[in-house]
Every structure is written in structure tokens, then in C-alpha cells.
Amino acid sequence: MSLAEGVLQLIEDAAQRENFARVKTIWLEIGRLSSVEPEALAFCFGAVTRGSIAEGARLEFVDVPGRGWCLQCETTVPLAEHYAECPRCGGYQVQVTGGTEMRVKELEVEE
């Protein structure tokens, strides 16, 4: 719910800055490792935007796959989960380098 309110705040700030009155579509970049449940976020977003400039707006999730740097293989590897082992060597010395994003990317707006 706090995240949904965070998204709405970013939108309202942008509305003042960019001078628009209505939001039609919102693109959110949500990493696989970000611990955000897109469905839950969409549900909360519908609730917090009621009566706002983003009421009824469509949420588009941009999926970002998890990536990590394996210290043993010295290479970037895909990661399914935070604690997943390296798919190449099976070790756990993997630093997450991508997939933790929670970003508002773009808006389709009306004046």
C-alpha cells in the first residue's frame, strides 16, 4: 500500500511539473528480485488512486529479470531468486546486480 501511495505521489509531482490533468497508462519497472507482487500492487493502486488524477489508469509492468555477478565464475549470470546458487558453478558467492528495480518509468497523460 505504501508503494502504491509512492507511485501516486510521483505521478502527482510529475503532474505539477509537466502540467497534465489525467493519467491513462503507467509503466512500472518491477524487478523479479524486488519483492513486489505486481498483482498486489495493482490491487492497492486501484484503491489509493480512487478520486485522483490516476483513477482508472492502466498499469503496465515491465519485467526485469534477476542478474548477479558470480565471484567464482567472474561473470554475470541470470538469477531466479536472491539466494539462488550460480547456475554455472553452483556456488552461493553471487552478488545481485539487477532485478531489484521498483521504478516508475513512463506515463501516458492527457492535458
Place this chain on the structure above:
Amino acid sequence: MCTTCGCGQGETRIDGVAEEHEHTHVHADGTVHTHRHSHGHDHEHAHQHDNEHANEHAGAYRPVVAPGHLHYGHGPAHAHAAGMSQTRMVQIEQDILAKNDAYASANRQRFAARGIHALNLVSSPGSGKTTLLVKTIAMLQGRLPLAVIEGDQQTSQDAERIRATGVPAVQINTGKGCHLDARMVGQALEQLDPPQNSLLMIENVGNLVCPAAFDLGEACKVVILSVTEGEDKPLKYPDMFRAARLMLLNKCDLLPYLSFNVTQAIDYAKRINPDLAVIQTSATSGAGMDEWVAWIETAAAETRRRACAE
């Protein structure tokens, strides 16, 4: 995260028991507002409606401030009338938690300027955080100035336990919220005003999920896992163990009565976070407490040294 548990932030109160009532205002520009105010204090306090409404329009929430009390209760912003015309695209490229991070960074600057070492203590409910805190205070009292911020959904029982030790404490009640955020802590700091070169311990709401994502401006997070929980907690709630710098394995005096596998728990935690330090403690028997207190004192000395150098 909160998107899963459905927490909100409309009912936060700091150090207060309040009765709320709703009332309506009409602005000069004709906007009509209905909002809640907390009353029932036995002391006077001022409301600056103009400022509060300006903040509401900006989507911010602001508590009613009184000595010992910070009351949240103002809802999110209301929208303005919509016009109609052609659509266009607006690039945002901002992190959803950008606002919280900005408040956290303000808190961090404040800590750095005054040499305050802030710890964010996180765990599930019932891990023994408050008991550990009281014991830690008893060991550190007289060695460096202390201050505590307590976070719970309801009641000020924890802050009262801390105040009983003689250490100043402010209670934040998050209402429906399941975590402290940087703004609440910033407002609690206004009241608490921890002294120069002090140790500030922030006891977060008992929750192993959401507090991991919300930076409060602390030097680091300390996660407390009690041995009455499962050893696989680090795997089940990896975000928290990844966000923390130190894990206290607490209630170790109970190990003889449990089937808890200490090696396995530490192995799981290090799998999530290879840099995680681990100390086995028992606030009841005092085991490991010297090591924990020494860890705090070393880190707090480093924070003081850096503040002096600047």
C-alpha cells in the same frame, strides 16, 4: 512488502493516545476538505491549517505535533478536476521509494553532522528485541549518551519500558502501517533531539518483510533472529537478512530445550548475505552481550571520529 500485507499509513501516531474527530474546511479557493484531527490532550497546541493543507495537496502526510506526541491522520492528496485533450508520454524514471530515500538521506546528514550512530533493529514480533534493548541500555548507560525510537502498530508500552531505564524514548505508532518510514523517524527526531555523539537505537515494527525496504537513514540494520523461530527464516525472508549488517541470534539460553540448528541458521543467513556478521546472544543469561556491546561501541566510535574529521 506492504503491497502484500495491505498496510496503510493513515493512522500513525507518535507517542500518543488520541481521539479523532472529523471536520470540514472551506478554502479561499473554494476547495472543501474533510479531515481528521486528534484531540483530547490536556495541553494546548497550535494547528497551522494553511501549511497542513498545502502539504495535503502535495500528497504529503503530516502529524499534529505536541510535546511527546506526533499524530498522523491526514490522508493522501486529493485530485483536481480533469481536463480533456490529446495524450502524450511523460518520462519519469524515478524509484518508487525515492521520497522515502530523500527523507532518509536528510536523517543521515543530521546524524553525520552530530556524530550520532543510528541502528535500525529489525525482527519478527516476539524475537526479544525490547528485552535485548533494555539489557543493552543497562550495559551502555554512562558510557555514551543514548536515545531510543520505538515503532509499534499500537501502544506505547515499549517506550515506557525504555523510559523506565532513564533513557529518553519516543514511541511511533504506525496505526495500520507495518514498518517505520524515514519521514516518521525524521519527525520523531524533532522531539527526541538525540545529543551529540549519542547512540540512537530505532526498534522497528516487528515484521521481517517491509522494514527491509525502507531506509531510515541509519548507519546499518541489525536483524534479530531468535532460536525459538525456524532456522530457515533467512531463506524465507531473504530481503531482511540481505539488508542487515549484523545478525543477533537471540534467546540462545533456550538452545538446550530446542532442536534449533545454529550452524544451519548461520549458513542460510550467510548464503543470503556473505558479509553478514553474526553474534549469538541471550539477553536473559547475558551470553554474547559483551561482544554485541563492543560491536556497537566500535561502530559508534567510528561514526564520532568521522563527524569530528568533517
